[in-house]
Amino acid sequence: MPRYEVTIEKDACDGIFACLTRDPRFVEGEDGLATIDPGADPVYDCEGEVTDTDERVVATFDDDRIEEAKQAATACPTDAIVVEEVDR
Numbered sequence: 001m002p003r004y005e006v007t008i009e010k011d012a013c014d015g016i017f018a019c020l021t022r023d024p025r026f027v028e029g030e031d032g033l034a035t036i037d038p039g040a041d042p043v044y045d046c047e048g049e050v051t052d053t054d055e056r057v058v059a060t061f062d063d064d065r066i067e068e069a070k071q072a073a074t075a076c077p078t079d080a081i082v083v084e085e086v087d088r
């Protein structure tokens with residue numbers, strides 16, 4: 001299974017929330033911008049590590065759902081989301 005990292009650049013995020021409908025792990029954060037909550041998905045019980053700072057959200061996952069994350073990235077009109085595979 002690929003290990004991959006999902007990054008949301010908060011500077012670029014406009015709070016449009018197109019990402020939420022593509023991948024339910026994306027949620028609205030307290031600041032009105034997108035963040036990632038691995039436990040927010042009602043269907044999958046997925047695990048991941050999330051770091052949420054003022055500049056960006058970085059989440060690492062180890063599952064077969066990279067395509068969903070990529071769809072969220074593609075749907076984002078401001079290209080605020082980057083998905084990339086990382087080495088173990």
Ligand code: SF4
Nearest residue numbers: 013014016017019076
């Ligand atoms: S679609 Fe992009 S701009 Fe909109 S909330 Fe998600 S990350 Fe932010």
